[in-house]
Amino acid sequence: MRRHLSGILLIATLWPVQAMAAGDGKTEAVKPASGNHPLKELWSGTHYSTPEVRKLQYSDSDNPAMKLFGKGEALWKKTEGKAKKSCSSCHGDAAKSMKGTATRFPAFFKLTSRPVNIETRINLCRTKFMQARPLSPESEPLLALSIYVKRQSKGMAMSVTGDGPLKSFLQKGKDYFTTRRGQLDMSCSGCHDKYAGHLYRAVKMSQGHANGFPAYSQSKKKTGSLLPQVNQCLVRVRATPLKAGSEKLTNLELYLAWRASGLEVETPAVRE
Ligand code: HEC
Ligand code: HEC
Structure with missing residues (x-):
């Protein structure tokens, strides 16, 4: 009742x-x-x-969130972690390498046999490839990188x-x-x-x-x-x-x- x-x-x-x-x-x-x-x-x-x-x-x-896009752009180029790498060391120009990425995420991640979203994928690159600590959920740097990556697919149709x-x-x-x-x-x-x-x-x-x-x-x-x-x-x-x-x-x-x-x-x- x-x-x-x-x-x-x-x-x-x-x-x-x-x-x-x-x-x-x-x-x-x-x-x-x-x-x-x-x-x-x-x-x-x-x-x-x-x-x-x-x-x-x-x-x-x-757009107030575009401030984070600017911060994401700076973080993309910043060297961090024991491997002394930045995102751009491997991925180069995000406008090319990340174009379309957001349209196909969450995507299957073979190593863990599970789907991962963009935020988790970013942290996997940090821990596995940069030997840097993972960024905490909802922290400014993680939101900034997520926005920076996803924005490269602006206007493209979601396709999952x-x-x-x-x-x-x-x-x-x-x-x-x-x-x-x-x-x-x-x-x-x-x-x-x-x-x-x-x-x-x-x-x-x-x-x-x-x-x-x-x-x-x-x-x-x-x-x-x-x-x-x-x-x-x-x-x-x-x-x-x-x-x-x-x-x-x-x-x-x-x-x-x-x-x-x-x-x-x-x-x-x-x-x-
Ligand atoms: C009681 C009604 C209600 C239920 C149940 C509900 N929502 Fe919502 N949801 C809302 C309202 C109201 C908003 C704010 C206005 C909007 O964007 O729809 C919202 C917003 C959202 C948005 C943001 C959409 C946008 O474009 O900004 C998402 C995503 C969402 N809900 C997902 C969910 C999911 C997933 C669930 C189940 C776990 C859920 N909602 C359950 C009422 C509900
Ligand atoms: C040492 C090299 C390396 C570094 C540094 C690195 N990545 Fe990656 N990243 C990869 C590889 C390899 C893949 C997997 C590519 C594939 O699956 O085709 C990948 C995949 C991704 C993907 C998914 C792309 C897609 O379209 O599926 C995102 C998003 C990503 N990286 C973001 C980042 C960010 C953000 C950083 C910096 C915090 C970063 N990466 C640092 C090597 C790196």
Whole structure:
């Protein structure tokens, strides 16, 4: 009974509002890359933002997260660790070597037989190849390098098929997304597949894509990876938060990348 009631109360807060028209030419729906997809058309989170927030995102000089891009560029060239190497010693010009990388991540990492996201891949290069310490989750240098790497794919379509060795991990990520949890007994899918375009409290709910992360949050006044965003959603339904670098998070990120395939990489996005 309690479960039933809380569900009704939550839905009662989800008022339909008119979806923002694509009339300003800034956002467009795309067809999902896979036929077997929960959504008929994909809209980036930017579509649901206010015009002011969009303007901020599109301006390299005003987007607050672009400061981290500059820091990432400096870190890319910085020699660190016992091997006395920088990222650029091996990868050269990021505009060439990292172009397209963000469109196919999380990717399978053979040595550990698991998918890894960009942040974990960066730390693997640091520990294995540079003999440098790994950067902590949500730390400024890790966010900076992640933004610097992902930005090299700006405007390119996400393209994660999740087949081959990724298949079972993708399925786990999908199961996580569609399973009800928390005191409110809601799944990610219950909000983002069903109620995109509706108001959740005062916020217009998007389809919950990850193509703009790391992103700057105006309300939190800081830039964060996908993790704090997902954990904020988990808190919304009063469920247990996920841990950085955990298998659950990577599998979920893999499913989100598959689910967003076709949408452009927009890192770093700006959100309310
Ligand atoms: C009770 C409804 C609700 C549930 C359940 C929920 N979210 Fe959200 N989510 C929101 C709201 C509201 C926002 C902020 C507005 C927006 O961007 O959609 C949000 C934002 C997001 C975003 C940011 C999208 C962007 O473009 O900035 C992602 C990613 C996301 N959610 C993923 C998830 C995942 C993964 C789960 C399951 C663990 C989940 N959400 C569960 C309501 C929910
Ligand atoms: C000693 C050489 C070396 C150094 C230094 C190094 N890497 Fe790598 N990196 C590699 C190799 C080898 C690969 C795997 C290439 C492949 O799979 O095709 C790789 C792969 C990557 C990838 C995945 C690329 C893709 O498209 O799949 C990213 C992202 C990356 N490195 C980032 C970094 C960053 C950021 C740094 C600096 C903190 C760094 N690397 C330092 C050797 C290095």
